[in-house]
Amino acid sequence: MRLIDADIRALVEADRVHRKVYVDEEIFQLEMQRVWKRAWVFVGHESQVKEAGSFISTTIGTEPVVMVRDKSNEIHVIYNRCGHKGAKVTNKPCGKTPMFRCPYHGWSYNLDGTLNVTPHKVGYEDTGFDKSDTRFHMGKVARVENYRGFVFASQIKEGVNLEEFLGDAKATIDNVLDRAPTGQIEIVGQALLYMHDCNWKMFIENLNDGVHPMVTHASVGDACRKLLGQLPEGASPPPEAEIVFPFGSSYEFFDDMGVSVMPYGHSYMGGQSSIHQDYSDVEGYRDKMVARHGEEKTQQVLAQNRHNTTIYPSFTIKDAIQAIRVARPIAVNKTLVETWHFRLIGAPDALLHRTITYSRLINSPASMVGPDDWNCYARMQEALKSSSNDWVDLHRYLGREEIREGDVTRARGTSDLSMRNQYQAWLTYMASGNCDE
Numbered sequence: 001m002r003l004i005d006a007d008i009r010a011l012v013e014a015d016r017v018h019r020k021v022y023v024d025e026e027i028f029q030l031e032m033q034r035v036w037k038r039a040w041v042f043v044g045h046e047s048q049v050k051e052a053g054s055f056i057s058t059t060i061g062t063e064p065v066v067m068v069r070d071k072s073n074e075i076h077v078i079y080n081r082c083g084h085k086g087a088k089v090t091n092k093p094c095g096k097t098p099m100f101r102c103p104y105h106g107w108s109y110n111l112d113g114t115l116n117v118t119p120h121k122v123g124y125e126d127t128g129f130d131k132s133d134t135r136f137h138m139g140k141v142a143r144v145e146n147y148r149g150f151v152f153a154s155q156i157k158e159g160v161n162l163e164e165f166l167g168d169a170k171a172t173i174d175n176v177l178d179r180a181p182t183g184q185i186e187i188v189g190q191a192l193l194y195m196h197d198c199n200w201k202m203f204i205e206n207l208n209d210g211v212h213p214m215v216t217h218a219s220v221g222d223a224c225r226k227l228l229g230q231l232p233e234g235a236s237p238p239p240e241a242e243i244v245f246p247f248g249s250s251y252e253f254f255d256d257m258g259v260s261v262m263p264y265g266h267s268y269m270g271g272q273s274s275i276h277q278d279y280s281d282v283e284g285y286r287d288k289m290v291a292r293h294g295e296e297k298t299q300q301v302l303a304q305n306r307h308n309t310t311i312y313p314s315f316t317i318k319d320a321i322q323a324i325r326v327a328r329p330i331a332v333n334k335t336l337v338e339t340w341h342f343r344l345i346g347a348p349d350a351l352l353h354r355t356i357t358y359s360r361l362i363n364s365p366a367s368m369v370g371p372d373d374w375n376c377y378a379r380m381q382e383a384l385k386s387s388s389n390d391w392v393d394l395h396r397y398l399g400r401e402e403i404r405e406g407d408v409t410r411a412r413g414t415s416d417l418s419m420r421n422q423y424q425a426w427l428t429y430m431a432s433g434n435c436d437e
């Protein structure tokens with residue numbers, strides 16, 4: 001069946017979405033063409049390719065790509081596909097190389113993807129083959145832009161620029177850089193990987209779902225309360241407690257955090273308050289911040305508490321914890337979630353250690369929190385195959401948005417507003433004609 005725009009529009013209503021958006025193979029393939037080609041999708045951070053020839057390989061949607069720095073310091077994002085027979089040129093997640101060489105017939109490529117050498121040239125004369133023709137290169141992704149070190153790419157030639165796309169989400173990235181005493185950050189190590197048996201949208205939607213922790217993560221709250229009850233009189237809770245305890249917070253706490261949405265499907269929870277607001281001070285950090293910013297700005301920078309700024313469709317970043325999470329769709333029912341950690345250059349290492357501890361306790365497949373969410377996504381993925389009810393509900397606080405400030409709309413934290421906002425963006429991408437650009 002070939003879907004027409006009317007078929008797509010029929011899947012999204014103001015207060016519900018059709019189950020097909022999560023389970024239908026054809027919808028998934030169309031998303032790769034329309035959402036993941038059109039949007040600005042996070043590729044990597046420039047600190048991952050510090051030197052000429054440094055590269056990482058990753059994906060945009062389901063398309064394999066390489067991000068690489070060339071000898072003139074320019075960062076390129078090129079398709080990880082040989083211009084000859086189409087083999088994936090590099091299988092390494094990262095590395096350093098003077099050139100890329102396909103293992104099949106040995107075609108080699110410069111760091112900008114242009115074809116360098118084809119071995120055994122005999123036989124190509126007078127055939128129409130032209131080495132300078134970009135069809136024989138590792139092709140360049142249409143647009144690549146960098147916002148303060150975060151590299152995004154879009155696979156279409158025309159569209160809004162990255163800054164306009166990010167909108168108020170830029171303030172989260174700005175805050176992350178302001179939290180570094182040198183104004184610089186760097187990615188540390190490789191990603192923590194967590195394969196999810198679900199559609200990519202379930203993970204992205206959950207990041208600003210403030211109404212699930214009290215149920216999904218109830219066991220965490222119960223364990224925390226039990227532990228507190230067992231502490232000897234006068235004893236302090238263990239340091240991990242300040243990370244884990246907030247997951248047992250009440251509906252009122254998450255409501256008060258609020259949720260804010262913006263164009264292109266982006267959103268975040270919190271702002272002033274969040275589950276990270278009561279972290280203890282790290283010795284020596286504040287002094288370094290005051291030395292850079294002065295007292296007043298330091299206060300402002302550390303008071304910003306955005307929880308899971310979600311840059312639709314793939315990228316999510318916190319400000320008080322130095323981690324980003326990236327959704328990599330694999331199939332309609334399979335999504336790889338990567339958690340990357342970064343160092344605030346010039347800040348005490350204890351801040352990075354707290355972030356790593358956070359990931360171990362919250363984001364890892366062996367953690368106390370992530371598997372709770374994973375379990376619910378997998379159950380949805382399984383039960384949404386049922387035709388007993390075609391619709392997934394989005395009613396909570398519908399029409400009760402409280403504040404509009406420019407492009408940003410805010411509501412209570414347990415509202416379904418961020419999901420309704422994501423589906424408006426999804427429709428704009430999905431129901432606007434063919435995308436063969």
Ligand SMILES: [Fe+2]
Pocket residue numbers: 206212213216217369373
């Ligand atoms: Fe959760």
